[in-house]
Amino acid sequence: xxxxxxxxxxxxxxxxxxxxxxxxxxxxxxxxxxxxxxxxxxxxxxxxxxxxxxxxxxxxxxxxxxxxxxxxxxxxxxxxxxxxxxxxxxxxxxxxxxxxxxxxxxxxxxxxxxxxxxxxxxxxxxxxxxxxxxxxxxxxxxxxxxxxxxxxxxxxxxxxxxxxxxxxxxxxxxxxxxxxxxxxxxxxxxxxxxxxxxxxxxxxxxxxxxxxxxxxxxxxxxxxxxxxxxxxxxxxxxxxxxxxxxxxxxxxxxxxxxxxxxxxxxxxxxxxxxxxxxxxxxxxxxxxxxxxxxxxxxxxxxxxxxxxxxxxxxxxxxxxxxxxxxxx
Numbered sequence: 001x002x003x004x005x006x007x008x009x010x011x012x013x014x015x016x017x018x019x020x021x022x023x024x025x026x027x028x029x030x031x032x033x034x035x036x037x038x039x040x041x042x043x044x045x046x047x048x049x050x051x052x053x054x055x056x057x058x059x060x061x062x063x064x065x066x067x068x069x070x071x072x073x074x075x076x077x078x079x080x081x082x083x084x085x086x087x088x089x090x091x092x093x094x095x096x097x098x099x100x101x102x103x104x105x106x107x108x109x110x111x112x113x114x115x116x117x118x119x120x121x122x123x124x125x126x127x128x129x130x131x132x133x134x135x136x137x138x139x140x141x142x143x144x145x146x147x148x149x150x151x152x153x154x155x156x157x158x159x160x161x162x163x164x165x166x167x168x169x170x171x172x173x174x175x176x177x178x179x180x181x182x183x184x185x186x187x188x189x190x191x192x193x194x195x196x197x198x199x200x201x202x203x204x205x206x207x208x209x210x211x212x213x214x215x216x217x218x219x220x221x222x223x224x225x226x227x228x229x230x231x232x233x234x235x236x237x238x239x240x241x242x243x244x245x246x247x248x249x250x251x252x253x254x255x256x257x258x259x260x261x262x263x264x265x266x267x268x269x270x271x272x273x274x275x276x277x278x279x280x281x282x283x284x285x286x287x288x289x290x291x292x293x294x295x296x297x298x299x300x301x302x303x304x305x306x307x308x309x310x311x312x313x314x315x316x317x318x319x320x321x322x323x324x325x326x327x328x
């Protein structure tokens with residue numbers, strides 16, 4: 001399928017640029033091969049495979065599999081139970097792609113969201129390398145995400161507590177893409193995520209999705225008791241995913257700026273959309289049209305979370321995403 005060939009080609013170019021600039025001792029996993037099945041089927045077949053949750057892992061050694069098992073076991077085992085009478089947030093921050101920009105973004109998103117929503121001990125980060133060395137975190141694979149969601153559902157009070165899910169990766173018209181070097185491939189479609197959350201009974205949720213075409217998640221995932229904010233409309237790309245960046249445009253605007261401030265999520269979403277629009281206009285880019293959906297039933301639990309959050313803003317970190325435009 002041409003879409004995935006373009007994604008892989010673009011990632012390879014970005015990876016080569018990062019390696020050439022660094023010429024350092026460590027090189028993160030590179031994307032050099034096309035997905036083993038999505039590239040050879042029709043868009044309709046790809047959508048069906050994404051709904052089924054099809055993934056592929058190849059060339060994994062037994063030692064690597066054991067180490068990964070231990071990484072996910074530590075992450076899930078360290079999750080603290082909910083506090084009776086307290087609206088607890090459970091934060092899951094995930095980089096589904098092994099390019100370091102996503103790994104850096106997921107790590108900082110986990111820190112910001114954990115601080116904002118009083119989620120120390122109730123935060124899991126899944127990500128590949130941050131560019132400095134091999135990751136000690138579990139991968140952001142579809143299977144690991146499913147395990148984390150099941151564990152969160154197990155320890156939270158689903159009538160009281162909230163899931164805060166942040167994902168960052170490449171995207172496609174049928175969902176968000178999982179791509180771990182040349183070893184791991186897959187997709188999570190809106191229907192797949194909707195089905196998982198429904199089966200687990202997680203109704204109170206904040207879903208923040210950084211990817212091209214992420215607006216495809218809004219129709220199914222938006223609800224009275226949900227917040228859904230996406231980096232782009234269903235038919236638009238988003239920007240800033242070069243491997244040597246610190247942030248995507250969406251991550252920088254929403255996480256690194258808006259959510260560091262003690263302001264409601266509606267105001268944070270509006271600020272993020274404004275920043276992204278300004279940056280896109282500066283770069284003469286086609287508008288990504290981020291989507292913001294806040295259900296009417298979220299007011300109570302949002303207020304409870306914000307009441308315990310930071311009262312002063314923290315400073316943005318990393319190289320600003322808009323700096324990518326300086327070389328144009």
